[in-house]
Amino acid sequence: MAPTEKSILFHYPPSIYSHRPPVMPRPDLASIGVGYRKIPIMAIGKDVYCDSRLIISKLDALHPNSNLTPRTAAELGVQKLFENYSVDGGVFGNAVKLMPYWTDATLLRNKIFLDDRQKLMGGRRMTKETMDAVRPEGLQQIRQTFNLLETTFLADGRDWILGSKEPTVADIDAVWPFEWMIMDRNMNECLPEAHISDKIYPKVFAWVRRFMSVVEEKKSARPKPTTFNGAAMANLTLSATSATDDIGFINDDPLDITPGEELEVYPSDYGQMGKTAGQLVGLSTTEVVIRNAKGLNVHFPRWNFTIKRVSQASVVQIPIGSSKSIPKMRLIYHPFSPYTRKVFALVHELSLAKHITLQKVVVCPVPIEGWSDNNNDVSIYNPMAKIPCLVPDDVPDGIFDSNIICEYLENLASVSRKKDARYWQLHTLHACADGIMDAAVLITYEVRIRKERGLFFEEWMEGQKQKILRGLDRLETAAKAGVLPQPGPGPASADEVAVAVATAMTSKMAYLDIDWEDGRPALGSWMKKWEQRKSFLNTPPLKDWVVDADTMIGSKI
Ligand SMILES: N[C@@H](CCC(=O)N[C@@H](CS)C(=O)NCC(=O)O)C(=O)O
DSSP: OOOSSOEEEEOOTTOGGGOOOOSOOHHHHHHTTOOOOOSOEEEETTEEEESHHHHHHHHHHHSTTSTTSOSSHHHHHHHHHHHHHHHTTSHHHHHHTTOOTTSSSOGGGOHHHHHHHHHHTTTOOOOHHHHHHHHHHHHHHHHHHHHHIIIIITTTOOSSTTSOSSOOHHHHHHHHHHHHHHHOGGGTTOSOTTTSOTTTSHHHHHHHHHHHHHHHHHHHHSOOOOOOOHHHHHHHHHTOOSOOOOOOBOSOOTTOOOTTOEEEEEESSSOTTOOEEEEEEEEOSSEEEEEOTTSOEEEEESTTEEEEEHHHHHEEEOOOOTTSOOOOEEEEEOTTOHHHHHHHHHHHHTTOGGGEEEEEOOOOSSOOTTTSTTHHHHHTTOTTOOSOEEEETTSTTOBOSHHHHHHHHHHHTTEEEOOOHHHHHHHHHHHHHHHHHHHHHHHHHIIIIIGGGTOOOHHHHHHHHHHHHHHHHHHHHHHHTTOSOOOOSSOOOHHHHHHHHHHHHHHHOGGGOOOTTTTOHHHHHHHHHHHTOHHHHTSOTTSOOOSOTTTOOOSOO
């Protein structure tokens, strides 16, 4: 169904793609949750389309029987090849090398533009020296592109690329870098007469001028588009109500991504820092759609765009290979202990369970029969007599506490992480999860041990409860902001496991009287996925755990 909303085009006048900023309208893009930073983009209702190639084909699809549409499949193929030739094939990239830094009109006199390009191109700055150095190469390449058009597509004197009476999308896809070089005042003098002129390539020059006179004619025959400021655009876009553009879902994609997965999409060539994050909602062989935190569906072409799982963006997992021998390990545990659940769930995430034997114990800071029976057994390995404790063959004196065990396990599985800002945000949530567990364990002792002995300290318990509630709020904020990666098919990190275990634990302790889901919808939907995970199902808090029947050993050392 055609959308009822009109399309909003984000552009800046000197961008050839959007006609096609010296200063990009990024605050406007940030206000609608789009990290992609190139221009143009187009919004129709709640659908945002990135990249001129996708925009052109979407607009064409919205007006199916216009004269712009190629008539046959072969013609469509020619159009698609031009779509790629102009952008990825290097026509535009080589035209940039010809930008005339010496003229007054050039964008290269504009410091804001130069600063912006420098960021976009990973630190390389356009200077007189660098432009002089690349110009000869750019020129020889661009001459080839003029030559190709002059001697093949336009050689028979036709007006338009596909031999039609009027221009088609193939002309639009092909013409714009040429129009930029020939007609744009910012590019004045970019083409040296001796190599590229209307005498040498008359058909190409005439085609570009013909095209632009049709554009001028059409422009004057149509009402002027309305111009919005950023706030009005954000309001219109975020409050749109028409149905979104559903492109369906292919299930056999080589990237093996599934609906709902948290992804980042960004250009593979330059401007890679402009990442847009969201949940996968549509996938075809040529297009990917993610729903961002503002509820907008952001569409990208797949050609020359990178799709990464958010969890993959910072975690590099090298599969456990035969080159690394994994020691046998004994995990001293009790299923009630959230810290041991964290560790054993991570064991499952990292596929290390077959190397583990389990030893169930009861420990307690106070000597109470039935609670502290194994204190002496555990204190051989951990003088604190706390669990979990891991006793690997290669570290027979034992490893504790749960964080150090997680570090040991991740090292065994060759997990290495890029320690970027996102890593520290997530890693801090591990401390938050541990804090929630600490407070809950202290409350347990208060209610179950101290109360019976007339030592119950209610305000103190209330103080611990507040820590849990604040911790859960922090987890909700992190889930909302996408700091907590959506569970994917690969192994989750110890940090994610810790958060899932701590959150689940709060609902299992009736005396805490905490309904963590209340007012925490993002954490709730994140947990729904965790509750289905094998590592979670294999570590039930109210039953004894098993690795497999043969390796399970008794509860006494
Ligand atoms: N920071 C430690 C905490 C471990 C802990 O407190 N475990 C509890 C069981 S849930 C325990 O062993 N308590 C016995 C005690 O405090 O003596 C870790 O992460 O491993």
